[in-house]
Amino acid sequence: MSRLILFNKPYGVLSQFTDANGRPTLKDYIPAEGVYPAGRLDRDSEGLLLLTDDGRLQQRIAHPRNKLEKTYWVQVEGAPSDADLAPLHRGITLKDGPTRPAKVKIIEPPDLWPRNPPVRYRKRVPDTWLEIRISEGRNRQVRRMTAAIGFPTLRLVRVKIGRWRLGKLQPGEWLEMEV
Known part of the structure; x- marks a missing residue:
């Protein structure tokens, strides 16, 4: 079974787990290991961000050719x-x-x-x-x-x-x- 996390990304949070400049990231909210964002949401945008541990699912969600x-x-x-x-x-x-x-x-x-x-x-x-x-x-x-x-x-x-x-x-x- 694949894991899928639905996350409501707050304004000002980066869609990644690390940041050299110390800005808020996903790790400040999601303690889950081994999951990665399926796509991105700008720092100044809010709302639904999907994360998964399944590379195929990540590709299906994020790749433009799939027209999701x-x-x-x-x-x-x-x-x-x-x-x-x-x-x-x-x-x-x-x-x-x-x-x-x-x-x-x-x-x-x-x-x-x-x-x-x-x-x-x-x-x-x-x-x-x-x-x-x-x-x-x-x-x-x-x-x-x-x-x-x-x-x-x-x-x-x-x-x-x-x-x-x-x-x-x-x-x-x-x-x-x-x-």
Whole structure:
């Protein structure tokens, strides 16, 4: 049996077990030996990170050719219209090439834990929550996509990878399952 850990990565934590600069890492939260992240989540992003001790499963989850869908709740600066979001639906070209089409919709603000530090609030600038589903995972891709259409990301929380969901896990909590 393979081990699989579902972890709610807090803001500011690196998706690795060591850091020469002493920043918070996975080892500060997960005492399990012999598991490794299946993919990454940026230091300034939050939410679901999967870890496993099975190299094949890790490859199946993380490798772009497998097109495993990832779902993000993204708070953006501004109020995008459907027309503003249309380029994401078609796929846009970033510096490292075209993206696959994304599934994007405006959602009500989700019931999430407070972020520490909080997202800066600006009285005169609205913000909007989006649900973005992509089947690739380039470096900072979602942030670059929203910036490319003129709506910078303020907060990004990954809530689902393939069939695995964040569920009720709070930041820093993890759940181990056998697969």
